[in-house]
Amino acid sequence: MDIVTAQEMYERDRVAMEAAGLEGELLMENAGRAVTYDLLRHILPEHKIVVLIGAGNNGGDGFVIARTLLNLGYDVEAWQVVPDTKISGDAEAHKRIFQASGHPYRRMNRSEDLNTSLRQADVCIDAMLGIGAKGRLREPFATIVHLCNEQSVLRLAVDIPTGVPADEGVDDFDAFKAHYTSIIEAPKQSVFLQQTEPFYGKWSVVEIGLPVKCFANHQRRLWEVSDLKRTMPERDAHSHKGSHGKGLILGGSRYMPGSVSMTARAALRSGSGLIAIATDRQAIPSIASFIQEATFVEYEEGGRAPDLSSYDGVAVGMGIGREAAQGGSDRTIGS
Numbered sequence: 001m002d003i004v005t006a007q008e009m010y011e012r013d014r015v016a017m018e019a020a021g022l023e024g025e026l027l028m029e030n031a032g033r034a035v036t037y038d039l040l041r042h043i044l045p046e047h048k049i050v051v052l053i054g055a056g057n058n059g060g061d062g063f064v065i066a067r068t069l070l071n072l073g074y075d076v077e078a079w080q081v082v083p084d085t086k087i088s089g090d091a092e093a094h095k096r097i098f099q100a101s102g103h104p105y106r107r108m109n110r111s112e113d114l115n116t117s118l119r120q121a122d123v124c125i126d127a128m129l130g131i132g133a134k135g136r137l138r139e140p141f142a143t144i145v146h147l148c149n150e151q152s153v154l155r156l157a158v159d160i161p162t163g164v165p166a167d168e169g170v171d172d173f174d175a176f177k178a179h180y181t182s183i184i185e186a187p188k189q190s191v192f193l194q195q196t197e198p199f200y201g202k203w204s205v206v207e208i209g210l211p212v213k214c215f216a217n218h219q220r221r222l223w224e225v226s227d228l229k230r231t232m233p234e235r236d237a238h239s240h241k242g243s244h245g246k247g248l249i250l251g252g253s254r255y256m257p258g259s260v261s262m263t264a265r266a267a268l269r270s271g272s273g274l275i276a277i278a279t280d281r282q283a284i285p286s287i288a289s290f291i292q293e294a295t296f297v298e299y300e301e302g303g304r305a306p307d308l309s310s311y312d313g314v315a316v317g318m319g320i321g322r323e324a325a326q327g328g329s330d331r332t333i334g335s
């Protein structure tokens, strides 16, 4: 699964529209419907739902979601939280379809009115801002986000929780704290970052019809169990440890034998055939009692590293100590 920046996501939308001829309105319809059916896994038929609709295309998704839920018979209040003049393009087109379908919406003038609605709701769907959010939230979004986070409603976000930056490198933000986020087409970088990840809650990705083959060369990917299964080499029934790669782990020292032991165990578990550990002579007994399959090569701190030519892969440094790490070993290996 690809991981994208906001710019890369816009580029994908552009390719879909220009190269593949998918209209923006159609993509928005696809996005809104895909997200609705994903969110329905968390919504009960008796739930009262508030959909919060902002100014941009994320808000446009909100109109599609509100319409789809109303068509399905759910109890929905659609709240447009920005003035009419702020809604344009594909979002305005979907607002017209929403109205033409006979559905009412409320326009937020005072946050107190919205708060009354939120207090009676079971579920709040955030379609206020998406990947177009820049900088700290301005009003009315800052107040609304605060109100939502205070209420004991189930908070579901569309594509990205309002206020969360899509890309890495932004620490100063406040945002909707989602219990669950339905992400459109590809997870954004912030899904995986320490300071932003908690705002997403649990998440899944929905597909909206972008021509994925056009993006085949993307370099930033989430490596999933399915990728692991796909790429792990098949083992022949008659193969032996010599058939599955020979690795050297250079590290560990008398007082720090643990990390090199764990590295060796991980290497063996991941499928390496033969693992040799080059380490301080005095560390060998404690490592050997933890990891029985490895062989050992004596290595003196600051000394020459072993000959690497007979290994398929080398890991260097864990528990080696500062002096050795900065001293002769890396120079020897590099030469």
Ligand SMILES: NC(=O)C1=CN([C@@H]2O[C@H](COP(=O)(O)OP(=O)(O)OC[C@H]3O[C@@H](n4cnc5c(N)ncnc54)[C@H](O)[C@@H]3O)[C@@H](O)[C@H]2O)[C@@H](O)CC1
Pocket (backbone or CB within 6 Å): 010, 013, 024, 027, 028, 031, 055, 056, 057, 058, 059, 060, 061, 128, 129, 130, 131, 132, 133, 134, 135, 136, 137, 138, 139, 141, 158, 159, 160, 184, 208
């Ligand atoms: N073709 C497309 O581009 C598609 C986009 N989709 C949706 O569109 C979203 C991106 O749409 P947009 O580019 O319109 O961006 P947004 O919907 O994220 O919002 C843009 C609006 O937010 C305002 N804004 C930005 N930062 C703000 C801040 N800090 N405080 C208050 N207001 C702020 C801007 O003035 C602008 O009016 C995606 O996240 C996704 O939900 C989907 O509909 C699928 C197709």
Ligand SMILES: [K+]
Pocket (backbone or CB within 6 Å): 058, 126, 127, 128, 129, 130, 157, 158, 159, 160, 161, 162
């Ligand atoms: K959102």
